[in-house]
Amino acid sequence: MDDLRRIDLNLLLTLHALLAEQHVTRAAVRLHKSQPAVSHALAQLRDIFQDPLLMRRGAGMALTPRAQDLLQPLSTALQHLNALLQEGSFDPRQTVRRFRVAMSDYAAHLVLPTLVRRLRDEAPCVDLGVCHASREAMLAQLADGEIDLALGVFPEAPGDIVIDALFEEHFVSVADSHTLPKRGRLPLDTWLARPHVLVATRLDSGSEIDAALATQGLHRHVALVLPYWRAATEVLAGTDFILTVASRTLEHLPHDQGLTWFMPPVPLPRFTFQQAWHQRRHADSAHHWLRGLVMDCSRPLTAPQTNRRSKGSP
Template identity: 80%
Template sequence: MDDLRRIDLNLLLTLHALLAEKHVTRAALRLHKSQPAVSHALAQLRETFKDPLLTRRGAGMALTPRAQDLLLPLEAALQQLNGLLHEGAFDPGQAVRRFRLAMSDYAAHLVLPTLVKRLRDQAPGIDMVVCQASREAMLAQLADGEIDLGLGVFPDTASGIVVETLFEEHFVSVADKRSLPPRGKLALDKWLARPHVLVATRPDTENEIDAALAAQGRHRRIALVLPHWRASTEVLAGTDLILTVASRTLDHLPDEQGLTRFTPPFELPGFAFQQAWHVRREADSAHHWFRSVVMDCSRPIQQVARK
């Protein structure tokens, strides 16, 4: 208790913002404070913890090992204090909060329009910051407290990560109609003989399609790797390329593109699209509410998928 008397608890809120944002200006915006005030608080915190906490690295700033050790316990402590003050109650209409999410443009296209409208209608004080990351990066960011929620496919999760299925998906292939036989299908050998497009954040990323082929002792040639789901269909017209993607990627595929979708000529299991968070968020009533809204915004997708 004596140690607590030496520090203003408001400084802990500033510390949390600084460690989460790794940037004085962004922390100031998050706290609705001036940059000089946050810089002054950082100096106080450095003196209190006898550590720089944030150090210059290239064009940005990085956490010191001591700051890394502080981040997760600090988040847990602040959530517990918030729970004591509010007795677990959460009023979305009055809440002021920022949620940090990671997702692909596939998830952004499907979920964000409905989610943003819901927040503007029901919780105008809640902001979102959305970034794009691979599933491995999302899991690391969740563990490190850099994001609050990840949307993606998580067949293997790290310790402390909780997942919830938003909807079920399956794969389809798509190609320029003029490059396909009259019936719009290809046998496996002809499918494998064609060049393919892979949507991935990194060219060496493991994916369900090539894993299923490898299980049969087969492989395909990847002629193009790109990280954008929507752009992946736009490159197909006038080429012999084949794209195999989650079916919902093609929901708004314009007819004038002259593309045809078809079932891949080999067994390719479906998959669950999920939201993931760290177990330390379980007691956070605001986070629980936000997850329920994301789930609710995914229900129309579930209904279409079942048709």
């Protein structure tokens, strides 16, 4: 208890911002304080912990080993304290807060419009920051406290990451209608022989589709890799490309593109779309409310019918 008398809560909040941002100016912006005030607080913290905490490295700054050891327990302690203070008093209409959420443009297309409308209606003072990352990066950002929530598919997550299912999905293939038989389906050998489009955030990343094919001794030729779901459908017209994606990606496919979607001629596993958060956020009442809101915004989602042709298709 004697050690606690040497430091106040504001200094701990400043310390957390400095460790998370690794930059005095960005920490000042995050805290809504002046840079000199944060620099003064950093000097106090260095004296208290008898450690530089942040050291100049190249053009930026890096955490010392002591600071790296402090970040995780400090984040957890502040989250627990915040939950304690908010317990029983959370009111979304009165809450002023910014949530940081990572999601692909697939999730943004499906969930974000409804989520934003609900936020404006129910919590007008809650802001939302959305970023895009691979699933590995999302999990790392959750662990480091850089984001509050991640939407995606997380088949393998660390034990300190909590996973909640939002809805189940399945894969559908899409192609230019003029390159398909009238029934809109392809035999397996033709489907495998055609060039394929893969949507991935990293050029060297694998996919559940190729993993499933490999277990059956099959292989497809991926001729184009890109990170954008919408652009992936737009490049199909006038080519012999095949795109195999989550079915709900195609819910609002423009009717004038002349595309047809159909079930792949090979068994592909269904998968569950999820939301994930670090366990340090679990007891945060505002975070709990946000997770419930995301769940509500995900419930109405329905998959499109397969083997449907766009208007104007032959």
